Amino acid sequence: MTAAAGHRAHPAGAGRRLVLAVDSGGSGLRVALARSGGAGDTAGQDAAADTAPAALGAALTSREPVRTGARGISARHLMEQLLPMARRLLDAGGAERLGAVAVGAAGLATLGDELRQDLPAALERELGVRRVALAADAVTAYTGALGPRAGVVVAAGTGMIAVGTDLGTWRRADGWGHLLGDCGGGAWIGRAGLEAALRALDGRAGGSTALLARAEEVFGPMRDLPAGLYPRSDRAAVLASFAPSVAALAGSDPVAAGILGAAARCIAESAAAVCPAGGAPLLALTGGLFKTGEPLLAPLRTELAALVPHAVPASAAGDPLAGALRIAADLADGRLALPRDDRMLSVVAEKPYPEIDGLKAP
Structure with a gap:
């Protein structure tokens, strides 16, 4: 990916960075900003072992679900809603640059082709960020609930999906929508x-x-x-x-x-x-x-x-937005341990950044 104008690489051991999290679901977007633990910050890593970073202020919300078109979930419509909220949060956060963005989206596994193709470049162009994680909402629900630990999370509201991992691969069951599945939701x-x-x-x-x-x-x-x-x-x-x-x-x-x-x-x-x-x-x-x-x-x-x-x-530690914050912070600090998957969790990250040399390319 081409670096955004003015964006410079952070050296290894750099301090805490701003990270942006997005939860896109059936009722619209929720967006929050936080600070990562900081690469090379042992205390920050220990503190982050079981919890997501605390959001800087209240999350912002939209009330319009992202539209779906012929290519799946619309990257353009998501960006139209996200950018005003992201810029408002970043203005309040000061002049710091974003270290990473994580987007959790309902339907990403089956309708996410356009997001995977178009969204990372759009986020780099508009926000100057070159580390982006795109996750199914089941993955952000899992991460918010359990963090990077082996297990299973059932996310049930209007629909129902179960997702599990041994930290090597993801497995999902149901989540096929109210006409074909979501049994028990x-x-x-x-x-x-x-x-x-x-x-x-x-x-x-x-x-x-x-x-x-x-x-x-x-x-x-x-x-x-x-x-x-x-x-x-x-x-x-x-x-x-x-x-x-x-x-x-x-x-x-x-x-x-x-x-x-x-x-x-x-x-x-x-x-x-x-x-x-x-x-x-x-x-x-x-x-x-x-x-x-x-x-x-x-x-x-x-x-x-x-x-x-x-x-x-186990009690769920947090919700899907907390999970997206956790993914963004871990990506920014080069310690994202969750398994990559083309449909469940894809990552775009520029190289070489010393603190993410071990990151697997999608």
């Missing part, structure tokens, strides 16, 4: 609850009058729901909005309880598919779905104990 649970409501409306077996009553409180007459739901571009979010109602009824309605139990099995199966086989890998749960509490967590603990008994439960 919020949209899956909400759709199952609405199906049970419609079964009750029809008088078919497997219906729930409790779920029918609750669905009509939320959506109005159920006979009108398909006409209102199918044309919407946010169908997954609408379906997921009913998941808390299913969870709330699980204590008194056996159909709702059965849906939560089936969701727990789906989630545990995905975790088992990607969990490292040996040792005592860590296992963390992250995402808004788990805020539904014990109606889901109780059967999930049972299923996980049966399918991945060697995994050690």
